[in-house]
Amino acid sequence: MSTIPTAHFLYLAALLFSFGLFAALARKNAISVLMGIELMLNGVNINLLAFARHWGPDNVTGGVFVVFVITLAAAEAAVALAIIIAIYRQMKGVNVDEVKFLKG
Amino acid sequence: MTTTLFYIIAGVTAASALLAVTLRNLFHCALFLALTMFGVSGVFLYLGNEFLAAVQVLIYVGAVTVLIIFGIMLTRNVMEEGTRALNGQAFLAVLTAAAFLWVLHQALCLSPFRPDGPTQALATVANYGADVNALGPALLLPQNGFVFAFEFVSVLLLAALVGAIVVARKDPS
Numbered sequence: 001m002s003t004i005p006t007a008h009f010l011y012l013a014a015l016l017f018s019f020g021l022f023a024a025l026a027r028k029n030a031i032s033v034l035m036g037i038e039l040m041l042n043g044v045n046i047n048l049l050a051f052a053r054h055w056g057p058d059n060v061t062g063g064v065f066v067v068f069v070i071t072l073a074a075a076e077a078a079v080a081l082a083i084i085i086a087i088y089r090q091m092k093g094v095n096v097d098e099v100k101f102l103k104g
Numbered sequence: 105m106t107t108t109l110f111y112i113i114a115g116v117t118a119a120s121a122l123l124a125v126t127l128r129n130l131f132h133c134a135l136f137l138a139l140t141m142f143g144v145s146g147v148f149l150y151l152g153n154e155f156l157a158a159v160q161v162l163i164y165v166g167a168v169t170v171l172i173i174f175g176i177m178l179t180r181n182v183m184e185e186g187t188r189a190l191n192g193q194a195f196l197a198v199l200t201a202a203a204f205l206w207v208l209h210q211a212l213c214l215s216p217f218r219p220d221g222p223t224q225a226l227a228t229v230a231n232y233g234a235d236v237n238a239l240g241p242a243l244l245l246p247q248n249g250f251v252f253a254f255e256f257v258s259v260l261l262l263a264a265l266v267g268a269i270v271v272a273r274k275d276p277s
Binding site (some may be wrong): 003004005006007008009010011012014015016017018019020021022023025026027028029031032034035036038039042049050051052053054056058059060061063064066068069070071072073074075076077078079081082083084085086088089094096097 | 107110111113114117118119121122124125130133134140141144146148150151152153155156159160163164167168171172174175176179188189190191193194196197200201202203205208209212215218219235238239242243247248250253257260261264265267268269270271272
């Protein structure tokens with residue numbers, strides 16, 4: 001049976017997280033920022049499962065954490081899109097640079 | 105053969121993730137995000153977790169991507185041609201992401217997971233289905249300590265659902 005080092009899973013996860021970080025920091029559109037956050041969460045999920053596999057095939061705690069992360073990501077996506085739609089109705093745009101009416 | 109397939113899946117996943125965050129057309133971004141989620145689901149298979157791979161396809165490809173596409177449709181004509189997709193701190197963001205990647209690489213080289221360290225065998229055929237049988241008790245048996253978190257997360261999901269409806273609702277006034 002072929003083997004893949006745990007490190008290669010971790011590198012893939014790190015790449016996904018970095019791309020997501022870039023999107024969350026640099027994109028103008030709020031939906032792009034949301035997509036970046038989803039990418040980061042996926043990278044974290046790969047990490048959790050890779051660590052769980054590394055410490056033995058009977059280890060399910062990583063899977064349990066992935067279930068929680070996926071649940072929270074779904075809830076976060078729903079709330080974030082509701083907020084984006086509300087902002088669009090208010091300002092006729094979803095550019096995160098222009099949303100600053102809470103700024104003191 | 106299976107190893108080669110893994111690297112192909114990983115390459116497609118990383119490439120489509122890069123396209124999903126850099127393309128200008130938001131709709132193309134969402135489609136490449138769906139491809140990334142498919143790739144991550146394939147990686148989950150390689151990690152011996154078929155149930156979570158299926159959940160990944162159902163929730164991310166089936167629900168979150170569709171939700172994002174709905175969001176793009178509902179906030180149409182925002183990203184017209186000629187507007188910039190990136191804000192003024194794009195260069196700093198690239199720098200931050202690259203620095204983060206470098207830090208992770210350095211940490212990985214010091215950790216027991218480093219590339220030349222011991223490797224783990226892939227899940228064998230005999231293990232298929234074992235993850236589902238293990239996941240239920242792991243979540244719900246009281247001695248594992250996840251019961252409270254499980255119930256809490258279900259209440260949170262309900263609260264997020266109601267909250268999303270309230271926030272997105274048209275103001276009656």
